[in-house]
Amino acid sequence: MPSRKPASFTKPKKLPNHKVHTRLAQAIGERILSGVYLPGSLLPNEAEWGAMFGASRTAVREAIKTLNGKGLLVSRTKVGSRVEPRDRWNLLDRDVLAWHCAAMDRRAFLQSAQEVRKLLEPGIAELAATKHSPGQLARLTAALEGMRQAKTAGEMVEPDVQFHLALLAATNNELLAPFGIIIEQALANLFDYTSRHNPKPLSVIPLHANVAAAVAASDGAKARHAVMILLEDTDAIIAAGQQPGRPAKMALKPA
């Protein structure tokens, strides 16, 4: 019997993901997203993963089933587990997107994400303005209030995310919900980006307030426009981070 040695991969003792199969799924998923195993290639077989990480085949199989569920892999008898083509990956899965962010350039991600946001969010705001139910305004205004009370830029991220998710929910179109995590990741990454230079961007609060007001007034066109301004502001923040020489003090144009 081969002496089992302790797992050599990162053990996040803090995070509650102490379960072996979860750590395995994470480790394998990161390898796939970072390109260690390219689409179309075969992964090591279950026994090999087990030996690599000092885990039983049972745990390995459960990890693989998880990744299976995320569209990263397909397993076939006798042949093994093969990495699926990228367009079958569930990129909008929380874990997959997180692994993806970790493996790709942050700026590139932010730019892709902004591109998607600019496609979607103006239309979302318009839908929200015309289709929201009365109760859904509360969440919007609560988020806005949360942003106002934030004392640091870090504290503002959470209510900011909530604001945009509330907008999404107010469309009453559940097919839109999956795009929420792009917003979450984009804002979280954006905070990482800006917080080094820009302690607390007060300018975004009135911009959000404009959106909320337009939605509350059920004015679709105005809501769309207000969101577009908001996104342009975000673009400016990203662009400012682009040149590290500059102090990144752009876009202080309170409404």
Place this chain on the structure above:
Amino acid sequence: MPSRKPASFTKPKKLPNHKVHTRLAQAIGERILSGVYLPGSLLPNEAEWGAMFGASRTAVREAIKTLNGKGLLVSRTKVGSRVEPRDRWNLLDRDVLAWHCAAMDRRAFLQSAQEVRKLLEPGIAELAATKHSPGQLARLTAALEGMRQAKTAGEMVEPDVQFHLALLAATNNELLAPFGIIIEQALANLFDYTSRHNPKPLSVIPLHANVAAAVAASDGAKARHAVMILLEDTDAIIAAGQQPGRPAKMALKPA
């Protein structure tokens, strides 16, 4: 030996429903999507599922890990597996969306899907027009040719889907890729809808051709406009199906 068919033909490639854990995942997933187990509620424990389906606990666990990966469930020791809130479900996962479609009214799905398409596709067409690489036009024109050569409405679905996926790919923004399955499902359902009344809608071919031409010419505004017309046409088809009294012969406006 019982008479075995030679089967020298292309064998019908039966897909995985013979694996126990896959069937289990499907069965449980359908129950969740159809509301048998509501978000927040507890599922039967692993032993009970096993008894219900005559499967081992191992297989049940693998099925649950699959659903876990799709965001439908979280499992905790001693408490069991709990259904996640809907906004954490990976609705853009192929399986989840399929289960969802099966459990919801088709018209409602089509309308939600069209709403999303109208948000995204005009912008996608514009991006495709401005950002495509030369090689990506080939896929677009190939799909268009496939539509032309289709002899029935059924044969047209596949190239139609390919056309829109090619557009998506031409944006060179991988965060948009997950959206593709909404197109797939929407067009497949739409075909089911229209094929009963409308044998072959020739009208859509020139509309698609307009889009392809605008993209090839790198004319973003024109591409956006052409797609909007295409989507309005689709809307009309759906609306026509809405009144079963009418013969559904709308929208025959060849360009």
Place this chain on the structure above:
DNA sequence: AACGATTATTTGTATGACAATTGATTTTTA
């Protein structure tokens, strides 16, 4: 009533055995 120890229940992990599938190889046969 508060609090700590105990218990019971459920998921998590490990192990070993065997079945099923199928790519690769070898043998048979036309």
Place this chain on the structure above:
DNA sequence: TAAAAATCAATTGTCATACAAATAATCGTT
């Protein structure tokens, strides 16, 4: 020789069992 059939081998798929770990529920003591 070439095609078809039989065989082999590697890998995932399934099962049964045992035990570990976590924790909700219970009980007992103060």
